[in-house]
Amino acid sequence: MTFEYKGQVAWIFPDHYDVDQIVGIQNIRETDLDKLMPLCMADYETDFLSKVKEGDILVAGKNFGYGHPHFQAMALMRKIGIWAVLAESFAPTFYRSEVANAMALLVVPDITSKVKRFDSLKVIFDEGTVYNEKSDTSINGVAPPEMVLGYIKHNGIIGFIKDQLKTG
Amino acid sequence: MSDMTLTEKTLARTSGNTTVKPGDVLWVEPDSILMYDWPGFTEVYADIIKNDLKMDKLPYPEKFVFFIDHLWPPSGEKEADFHHGTRNWAKEQGIKLYEGLGIGHQVSAELGLGVPGNLIIHGDMHVQVLGAFGASTVSFMGDFLTPWVLGRFWVEVPETINIKLEGKFQPFVGGRDLIHKIIYDLGPDGGIGSVLEFTGEGAQNMSIDERMNTLCQVMFCGALNGVFPADDLSLQYLSERTGKKHASVKSDPDVQYKTEYTYDLSSLEPYAIAPPNPGNAKPLKELLGTEINQGYIGSCASGRIEDIENAARILKGKKIKEGFRLFVVPTSKEILEKTMNSGALATLVEAGAFISSPTCDFCYGKTQSMSAGESAVSTGTLNVPGRLGSIEADIYLVSASCVAASACTGKITDPRDILS
Numbered sequence: 001m002t003f004e005y006k007g008q009v010a011w012i013f014p015d016h017y018d019v020d021q022i023v024g025i026q027n028i029r030e031t032d033l034d035k036l037m038p039l040c041m042a043d044y045e046t047d048f049l050s051k052v053k054e055g056d057i058l059v060a061g062k063n064f065g066y067g068h069p070h071f072q073a074m075a076l077m078r079k080i081g082i083w084a085v086l087a088e089s090f091a092p093t094f095y096r097s098e099v100a101n102a103m104a105l106l107v108v109p110d111i112t113s114k115v116k117r118f119d120s121l122k123v124i125f126d127e128g129t130v131y132n133e134k135s136d137t138s139i140n141g142v143a144p145p146e147m148v149l150g151y152i153k154h155n156g157i158i159g160f161i162k163d164q165l166k167t168g
Numbered sequence: 169m170s171d172m173t174l175t176e177k178t179l180a181r182t183s184g185n186t187t188v189k190p191g192d193v194l195w196v197e198p199d200s201i202l203m204y205d206w207p208g209f210t211e212v213y214a215d216i217i218k219n220d221l222k223m224d225k226l227p228y229p230e231k232f233v234f235f236i237d238h239l240w241p242p243s244g245e246k247e248a249d250f251h252h253g254t255r256n257w258a259k260e261q262g263i264k265l266y267e268g269l270g271i272g273h274q275v276s277a278e279l280g281l282g283v284p285g286n287l288i289i290h291g292d293m294h295v296q297v298l299g300a301f302g303a304s305t306v307s308f309m310g311d312f313l314t315p316w317v318l319g320r321f322w323v324e325v326p327e328t329i330n331i332k333l334e335g336k337f338q339p340f341v342g343g344r345d346l347i348h349k350i351i352y353d354l355g356p357d358g359g360i361g362s363v364l365e366f367t368g369e370g371a372q373n374m375s376i377d378e379r380m381n382t383l384c385q386v387m388f389c390g391a392l393n394g395v396f397p398a399d400d401l402s403l404q405y406l407s408e409r410t411g412k413k414h415a416s417v418k419s420d421p422d423v424q425y426k427t428e429y430t431y432d433l434s435s436l437e438p439y440a441i442a443p444p445n446p447g448n449a450k451p452l453k454e455l456l457g458t459e460i461n462q463g464y465i466g467s468c469a470s471g472r473i474e475d476i477e478n479a480a481r482i483l484k485g486k487k488i489k490e491g492f493r494l495f496v497v498p499t500s501k502e503i504l505e506k507t508m509n510s511g512a513l514a515t516l517v518e519a520g521a522f523i524s525s526p527t528c529d530f531c532y533g534k535t536q537s538m539s540a541g542e543s544a545v546s547t548g549t550l551n552v553p554g555r556l557g558s559i560e561a562d563i564y565l566v567s568a569s570c571v572a573a574s575a576c577t578g579k580i581t582d583p584r585d586i587l588s
Contacts, residue, residue, distance in 0.1 A: 012353060016356040018552065025554040031208050063357035063390055067445060068550055071208075071310055092361050092392045093293055097310030142487065145193040147322035157313050158220050164318055165221070 007148030065094025235272030270500025280409030285417030333370025343381030356447030468498030470547030475568030
């Protein structure tokens, strides 16, 4: 089974990015996603939500998810329709938590220097490859472990666990 | 058989393999599953287990230990009801639950849960303190249903970085300064996905309190966890708690570490974490004189007996600067009792400190909030804007000794200068 993601680069985050900043750290005690949605990326671009489309892809530098990340930022991204993040590396606990939510987190060395915002990408997640349609170049990432593919295949942790309980 | 690190031995045992190596992806079975209750997580997972997965009972309740340490004491009916729900669920599932004993990560150590070579998981990252006893820890945040329900989870065997320690700390320099210095040297991702193993004579010279203070923050250089191989000191601590004899698990002598860093504790200078994030480590001397309004000694990263005793030594016979607010929150009931009996808390009260019974609530700003433009020195875990009230308030993470010294002057102060 192949997991493909096609979309434009919605945003490029810097190294060591604390994802709580997506909603603003001052708002992190709010857990209602509908209340948080208007705040999503508002500190960076007031019309971000009108520029982003379902299927879009986030790109980041090293150590994405650094700090003490809370769930709201990526939950909002999924609500918008963003299910893939390409980063040069991920903070370990963030990675474990978000792949369990069926977020396709792919390690791609030097990705921030190989794509620009709004480039159209095609990601073959299970192979760890990225194709930049704009520059007509292929970029090699690191294929994820089989267990991670299990979470993606079953749309997250509940489906994954149900499958595991069934198959043993 | 190839040489293995302590962590590799633990992951080999818990995955049913004879040997493992970095990069292997395995299913492993944790020895202990720890958690605190927090709205949006625990009650949601209890609901999923019952209604989505149709499971009445968790399969391994004997592995679970729950703590009520946040939202403690509850303020308002909503929080009280939430804890009530957790108590009922734990009872229904046959899960051990502790409340009122203090911050779970410290109480876990006091209960003797940090067994050498054990694999311990928690939804919170600071479970890493149990590495002080030679246990390996993994934190989950959003993936805990997998081990809760299946009794296993996947892990990629990490590489291990050897942090070789020599010498002994000078007075009023300790575990917080060491981890801040390591973050300064390695940067926010220098240890990414790796284990920091603390070895050498200097590691054995460190007290249990200092080991835990160091380990609590290792994730801020990107590390998966940290570990001190069990020695006589930690084995004695453990046997006093469990009434059992435990054996150390150690890395093989010729094992290949990913890399090695050496620190001489006797020449270590105080280090701090400056705003706005936990990767912004700096020598304390670069921050001296910064005006400060508030201080906090507590959290799972400090607030231990030695922290409070050191603060009391610094503040004995002195008063905190007029207008300065100093909050001292012993990390557990046991620490509260011991520092009460030693007279350290009385000294701090006489100096003008506000003392609270143990709770997590000071660390994440549920209480002790600050206004815009104010600054704090804190032994808490995080310094991101908004952690203690206003996003325009600055938080400097330092040792308990530095908090006490700064409370005297109202400025960031080197604790060694106060007594000299």
